[in-house]
Amino acid sequence: MARDAIVAALLDPAGTLGLGEPAWDLLIRQGRRANLLARLAHVLNDAGLLERVPEAPRQHLRSALLMVERQHLAMHWEVNCIRLALAEAIQPVVLLKGAAYVMAGLPAAHGRTFSDVDVLVPRALLDQAESRLMIHGWQGSHHDEYDQRYYRRWMHEIPPMRHISRGTTIDLHHAILPETARVKVDNAALLGAAIPLDGQPGLFVLRPVDMLLHSATHLFHEGELGNGLRDLFDLDGLFRHFGQTPGFWEALAPRARALGLGRPLYYAIRYVRMLLDTPIPERVVEAVASFAPTGPVRALQDFCYRRMLRPHHASCRDWGTHPAALLLYVRSHWLRMPFFLLAAHLTRKAFTRPKLPKLEPGLGKDAGQEG
Amino acid sequence: MIISALPAAELDDRLQRGELLLDIHPFVARLRSDIPGLANDLASMYQGFEVLPADRFADFHVAVTRERGPRHWIKPQARFHFDGRPSFIPLPLHQAFAMLEWGLNWCVAAHSHQFLIIHAAVIEKGGRAVVLPAPPGSGKSTLCSGLIQRGWRLLSDELGLYDMESGLIHGMARPVNLKNASIEVIRAYAPDVVMTAPMPDTSKGTVCLMRPPADSVARRREAARPAWIVLPRYQRDAAPSMAHQGKARTFMLLAEQSFNYDIQGAVGFQAIGRLVEQCHCLEFTYSRLDDADQAFQALLAGEVG
Known part of the structure; x- marks a missing residue:
């Protein structure tokens, strides 16, 4: 399978030299739809090639980069506000995903866009954390009673909370997977191993191995891969960066086994190697082979993920795109809850007005915040 | 072609x-x-x-x-x-x-963050541009539509693209958006203009688009240097008045009316500062387009500002 233009450019920025107008046109489109335009700008800039990009596409790359720089600045501010609201009473407050990459200064944050801040707190302190956030100006969303119950009873997070004046969103988690998920993760072990964040007393991030496992778990339990390719590049960035830390590779498979997250680790390694050529030591590949699903399941997953871990653009679709999207959607619900609960939930959703997928920020003045 | x-x-x-x-x-x-x-x-x-x-x-x-x-x-x-x-x-x-x-x-x-994008109409005459930044309801589009029928060149009725390095403003000379009562006002003021059929029941009421003047389209690649920032204020039956506006207030207005001021950071702050420094800052209250025509002629003649 030939690489998509955006993947080829990110893996080999020098290959963009000499691209013609139609090729740049496609590259900007794919980059935008995959939320990887700023990442491309960053990679080109690092390679000293940004100035050699033709003027018109360069303006889009620069704009995307500027936008991300502002988002990162805003993230620092936002995280500080969260710290002031929570850290005194809640221990530990762990930043997840994008927020963690930015605040820990990881290369995975380069050129990465955000829509919200994800935070993990101990289950026992969840109510307290929620009320402290409310006192400091965050308001709950999803006022529908069923949604509230659905979130609170079955999910691993409460409904997103939005700050009344800044308009920023926080996702407050008490676990990394839903209560009802087939895989039971030892969340206490994750919280217990979290490491303090420099310069932000009271705030923590997951330790490298756990951060990677969480990133993998999140991507490979997700039903709608709106940012699938971007998230795969996150994994690539984490593997490449943490791979240089002594002990990282050795700890990976045993920790995955202990937490019950072997399968997502297997998928992460399979698809970063297959799609992004991420260097993974052979002994690690062998170590995770025992987490692999059976042959037919693996073939089906390959069918799905080879299609869904691509930009959401017309140039990256084929006959299998829709079936793959549907399969992953069903699978994610299957993983998320037991059959009878799932049946009840989907029946209810079928008979109530379906929520439209959030595809585009409103065409208004505050537009441009991308997921 | x-x-x-x-x-x-x-x-x-x-x-x-x-x-x-x-x-x-x-x-x-x-x-x-x-x-x-x-x-x-x-x-x-x-x-x-x-x-x-x-x-x-x-x-x-x-x-x-x-x-x-x-x-x-x-x-x-x-x-x-x-x-x-x-x-x-x-x-x-x-x-x-x-x-x-x-x-x-x-x-x-x-x-397009290579520009500071100001929510404003921009018109030009004699190489000098007027920026009309406007909160909704101020009659910016109507005023702009009227003036471009009287010899002003249209750069934009909605988006001023301010190049922060050169200090020039670009427009696209795209069609002008007219709403509700202003549709009839402009038809009466300039019977020759070409408009689309009215589109009723939009979020902004009834809307028409108006074809930009041919000369503006022919010169649409020419950026212009802003010389005046005029805050338009339509007020029923008001006598025309062109009054000075404080630079600080104009600064705040421009920042508020920019789509990407928050993204530009310090560069945007300095750019608006320079823009306000180099321009005459005014507020124009009006009720009739003929008055506006005269007032803007006076502006050009150097009688105000």
Whole structure:
């Protein structure tokens, strides 16, 4: 399978030299739809090639980069506000995903866009954390009673909370997977191993191995891969960066086994190697082979993920795109809850007005915040 | 090639296939639509604009398409797409052309941070530009439409693209958006103007687009140096008055009326500072377009500011 233009450019920025107008046109489109335009700008800039990009596409790359720089600045501010609201009473407050990459200064944050801040707190302190956030100006969303119950009873997070004046969103988690998920993760072990964040007393991030496992778990339990390719590049960035830390590779498979997250680790390694050529030591590949699903399941997953871990653009679709999207959607619900609960939930959703997928920020003045 | 030189069938065909590249300098938009009549409005409103070959780079891939499904028999709707991504809310089919225009404005405002993008009308005469930044309801579009019928060149009725390095403002000289009562006001003031059919029941009321003057279109690549910042204020039956406005207040107004001031950071702060420094800052209260014509002539003659 030939690489998509955006993947080829990110893996080999020098290959963009000499691209013609139609090729740049496609590259900007794919980059935008995959939320990887700023990442491309960053990679080109690092390679000293940004100035050699033709003027018109360069303006889009620069704009995307500027936008991300502002988002990162805003993230620092936002995280500080969260710290002031929570850290005194809640221990530990762990930043997840994008927020963690930015605040820990990881290369995975380069050129990465955000829509919200994800935070993990101990289950026992969840109510307290929620009320402290409310006192400091965050308001709950999803006022529908069923949604509230659905979130609170079955999910691993409460409904997103939005700050009344800044308009920023926080996702407050008490676990990394839903209560009802087939895989039971030892969340206490994750919280217990979290490491303090420099310069932000009271705030923590997951330790490298756990951060990677969480990133993998999140991507490979997700039903709608709106940012699938971007998230795969996150994994690539984490593997490449943490791979240089002594002990990282050795700890990976045993920790995955202990937490019950072997399968997502297997998928992460399979698809970063297959799609992004991420260097993974052979002994690690062998170590995770025992987490692999059976042959037919693996073939089906390959069918799905080879299609869904691509930009959401017309140039990256084929006959299998829709079936793959549907399969992953069903699978994610299957993983998320037991059959009878799932049946009840989907029946209810079928008979109530379906929520439209959030595809585009409103065409208004505050537009441009991308997921 | 000029859009008007394209045979109707060819224009329609390119639009259907998504291969209509419209030069809206400093951008290129690639347009696709399957909505009957849209090609006509496009040819009429963008008369004098160039179309480019389909293999050129386009800044924005924009589509306005008919919604499928059973609903479309009862209530036909159109949806806007940007780079293949559908917008959240569809609009009634008869508003498709307005949707295209607003969609294009959004594309520019949300993705072109090489400029400080000011929500303002911009007009020019004798090499000097007037920036009319405006909160809604101030009569900015009406004033701008009137003045461009009296010899001012249209740069934009909505988006001032301020190049922070050169200090020049670009417009695109795209069609002017008229709302509600101002449609009749402009028809009466300049009976020769060409407008689209009125599109009722939009979120802004009844909307018409008006073809920009031919001379403005011919000179649309010429950026202009701003000399005045005038805050328009329509007030029923008011006598015309051109009053000085504090630089600090004008600064705040411009910052508030910019789409991407928050993204520009310190560079944006300094840019607005320089802009306000080099311009006469005024507030213009008016009720009649004839008064406005005179007041702006006086401005040009150096009698005010």
